[in-house]
Amino acid sequence: MSDRAPQPVERRLPTEESRQLVALVRDIVSKEIAPRAAEEEEAGVFPREVFTLLSEAGLLGLPYDSALGGGDQPYEVYLQVLEELAAARLTVGLGVSVHSLSCHALAGYGTDEQRAAHLPAMLSGGLLGAYCLSEPASGSDAASLRTRAVRDGNDWVITGTKAWITHGGVADFCTVLARTGVDGPRGITAFLVPGDAEGLNAALPEKKMGMKGSPTAQLNFDGVRVGDDRRIGEEGQGFAIALSALDSGRLGIAACAIGVAQAALDEAVRYATDRRQFGRPIADFQGLRFMLADMATQIEAGRALYLEAARLRDAGQPFSRQAAMAKLFCTDAAMRVTTDAVQVLGGYGYTLDFPVERLMREAKVLQIVEGTNQIQRMVIARHLAGPETR
Incomplete structure (x- = not known):
């Protein structure tokens, strides 16, 4: 097999600070997360030290106020960080998303005294x-x-x-x-x-x-x-608080799903350009080339959808419908892309020697958490046609 690394996703980031932030994340991923991901997932090892490192690097509170320990980053940037983390190891990417979700209620609805007392430790004090x-x-x-x-x-x-x-x-x-x-x-x-x-x-x-x-x-x-x-x-007021948090959390799941799908596509392309059958790389065969093209298109469409929803959120505009759409589309796309990646690798894709079987198993849960995809369809339909009649 080739040791050729996939090309990093080209990010459209709004500031030099955000570009440096993503560069930092990629450095942490390459040194601290990716090398141990497969082994630790198979063994069921929870990487608490990684979350401690992410907290020390200021990555556990990115979308929150810096005065309270956050990173002052727009959701558009935060979600792209999640995608990078999830592509390396979903346990980490989803874990950061859940942690951010757990801080949402206090940050959005707590008193000034409550936020000052608790948020600094929650966002940058090593807590989870x-x-x-x-x-x-x-x-x-x-x-x-x-x-x-x-x-x-x-x-x-x-x-x-x-x-x-x-x-x-x-x-x-x-x-x-x-x-x-x-x-x-x-x-x-x-x-x-x-x-x-x-x-x-x-x-x-x-x-x-x-x-x-x-x-x-x-x-x-x-x-x-x-x-x-x-x-x-x-x-x-708790249920309204919960629904508000879930709208943002669904965007986190969407970003994680695209990260998982991107990792699967990268592995499929790497394998297809290296594996030779009938005297040439299997990537030369039209049936497989079209499959890779479809996978890439689903990923790009999903990424555009979650980023547009994030920009609405950052602008203070309603984004609940777009969040449900992003969660629905991105997680369904991740399931399709990871399944196709296993198919591209053939028998090898079904073994533990390659990461695509793990990515396929991980993609499934993303269609369930933060509201099943059937619930997302209900949310979208209510925005279009109003509540169901009883």
């Missing part, structure tokens, strides 16, 4: 976050969550179980959505809970088909007590 919305019986129907927070004087006591939590058991803090009032979306409130709070326990990590290095676990809240100063926003 988890986002606790889903439950065993409420995934897509998040408004039916059952975890309950009951006021006790100046405290809240949280009881219930959260499921499918990325960084479950290793997170230093959790943004938790709990029911404080009536059934439905109006009775939900957001809280910031320390990862070592008494009564907070993680179940054994789920055994997954991909992303084995990223711990996904249930979190059990057994009478976890937090002060009212850790309530984020108003009582009953």
Whole structure:
């Protein structure tokens, strides 16, 4: 096999600072992430030291205010950083996206005092976050969550179980959505809970088909007590906060999906130009050339879609519909591209000796997290035709 490296994606970055930022990310990827990705994923090793390094480099709080430890970067730049990280190892790229999602509620809805007290450590202090919305019986129907927070004087006591939590058991803090009032979306409130709070326990990590290095676990809240100063926003505002966070989080998933797809295409092109059959490289055969062209086109279209949604967000314009479209298109494209990459490599693509089988397994989860792609279609349709009639 050739040791020829793929050409880096040409980034359209708005400033010299952002170009230097991406150069830094590529340096970290080449030295600290990519060389160990396959081995550690197969062994199920969580790369906590990588997240510590990213925090020290200022890469865990890129889209947030620098006065609070963030990087003051537009989402357009932040998402391209995520793509670079996910192309090397999805456990890292998705982990950064989840961490950013877990900071969103406090950054957007917390008081000045709360932000000053907690955000510097969350964004640049080496901490890692988890986002606790889903439950065993409420995934897509998040408004039916059952975890309950009951006021006790100046405290809240949280009881219930959260499921499918990325960084479950290793997170230093959790943004938790709990029911404080009536059934439905109006009775939900957001809280910031320390990862070592008494009564907070993680179940054994789920055994997954991909992303084995990223711990996904249930979190059990057994009478976890937090002060009212850790309530984020108003009582009953939690569901609106959660939806706001998910719009941004879906763009993170879209960027990660394009990173995974780009990695698969790079490997397919490298293999096809090196592998010879019938006396010439298999990349000479039209059927395979057209397959590579289709893969590249899907990636470019997905990248353009998530970047346009990011620019709307950066401009302060509505972007919920575009975020759902980006998440839907990019993750479906990643599944197609990685499947085709396995086909390009033939039998070799089905072995652990090449990365495309891992990329295909990882792509699947991106069609599920942050709202399944069926939910994305519902969101898009509501923007077009209004809510469903009952």
